[in-house]
């Protein structure tokens with residue numbers, strides 16, 4: 001609660017967002033409504049808006065990172081002022097506006113992951129974005145925290161006028177019946193969820209591999225976290241931003257220590273290699289980044305730091 005308030009307050013005071021949010025606040029009851037969490041930034045000719053969905057306080061134990069002792073994980077958390085056994089896992093989607101078109105990258109949890117994460121719709125509204133005006137939704141991968149925002153719990157479409165573009169390799173993996181049959185029970189839920197959310201949207205779905213998927217947006221294969229996990233490079237003028245998706249979960253752990261392998265990466269070694277390659281690119285090319293699970297506003301830059309990297313949050 002305290003954290004959410006601070007996040008919202010920082011956003012509220014943080015420049016452009018305040019202009020839009022202030023008139024809307026007057027009509028919103030309650031303390032939570034006083035903290036609309038969206039963050040606008042310009043990238044060349046584009047306007048980008050990070051839209052916060054909330055935070056899941058994920059309980060973790062020694063099994064969370066496969067290849068280091070839990071004491072090292074806890075120490076990294078403590079160094080980042082995150083004591084305890086819960087890892088704060090924020091969810092923040094990214095909206096891009098260009099030439100009158102609105103493109104949303106990943107969709108939030110749909111309120112179906114954690115009771116503390118169901119704010120995407122409210123924060124879109126607070127940012128004066130009508131969900132019906134989203135033209136295109138890009139999906140990084142099929143984990144529920146990225147696709148479930150496409151539908152309500154009752155299976156109604158949240159972005160009724162949007163085309164949906166998603167990685168062909170994700171579709172091939174999660175929609176394959178042999179893969180479903182071979183999956184352990186916990187994984188079966190992911191397969192079934194992907195089918196619930198996506199199967200009846202097929203008429204509006206376009207699959208992509210790599211290359212341009214929207215004006216100024218290039219899809220880059222970033223496999224490892226899932227078999228088809230994809231990141232997006234957004235370019236405008238001389239500026240560019242890398243939408244990292246789940247290349248790294250919390251940056252205090254996996255940007256700082258890119259070789260650590262969390263259990264949430266389906267192919268640990270491959271995901272670690274992808275992570276190091278993309279973080280290195282972001283640092284070398286001085287790209288801005290957006291990380292879906294990075295602390296809000298989820299946007300900033302990557303710098304080299306010892307054997308790893310550090311995430312420097314955007315302050316404007």
Ligand SMILES: [Zn+2]
Nearest residue numbers: 143145146246
């Ligand atoms: Zn995720």
